Amino acid sequence: MNILEVEHLKVWEAGSGKSIVHESSFDVRAGRCLAIVGESGSGKSVTCRSIVRLNKSSLRQSGAIRFKGEDLNALPFKALRNKRGRQICMILQNGMSAFDPSCAVGVHLRETLKRHYGWGRGEIEARMISAMESVRLKNPLDVMNSYPYQLSGGMLQRVMIALALALEPDLVIADEPTTALDTLSQFEVVEQLIGLRERLGGSMIFVSHDLGVVRRIADDVLVMKNGEIVERGGVSSVFEQARHPYTQYLISTRSELGAGFKTLMKGGVSDAQR
């Protein structure tokens, strides 16, 4: 069963008419992780943001985006807004841009959970503490009382993952969630994303430059180049028998995990390093 069916998605710049995503069609199967790979500027983020209609207003989009059978592209804005977060949760590239810099992160977490579930303060706090503990964030109450600039990039990504755990969405879209992080934090965030999928049993779209991480986390893969999908299939069949020269090129240049990442994967992370 497909949880998401994207048909003939086109995205273009309103002013110039310049095409950014050309006629993309793809599905996400329930309970599976679809990776979108491709070089910078290939249209991965614009594709992800189109699903929840979060592209800048200078961009236009057409096509059908059926989530559990309902076309998100045809929904009134308010109805779509209610689906974001509770049903489709995005984990962004840069935690700092996801939170309001002028409020403690707990304010954002409380507002989001209250809006979607109507829980009271005590229940929200209990659920966030439990979610933060499961992504190994120490002292959750202190984290909730911190401003975004007081937390590291890796901590902010883990706060976003904890929020996704508390929201229990049907689909998680993780758009290059490790790009801005150092190797140790990348490793931890990937481990937590794998844990998130296991705990929610859910479906995921995972965008990454790092094909090593994609192999580790994803079941299926789409390869994008200049706004077009050039190859697709199961991760092992695409990586082992890539047909498109662009995929072959990406594999030859982007498959190697960094040496530090490999060491961490072999040995795990000791508590002292956390």
Ligand SMILES: Nc1ncnc2c1ncn2[C@@H]1O[C@H](COP(=O)(O)OP(=O)(O)OP(=O)(O)O)[C@@H](O)[C@H]1O
């Ligand atoms: N608001 C916008 N207005 C005009 N063009 C845009 C806008 N947002 C993105 N683009 C263009 O769309 C193309 C695809 O961008 P996108 O961010 O989706 O690439 P990407 O594959 O996610 O790259 P990266 O890996 O660097 O994030 C790029 O050429 C980018 O310049």
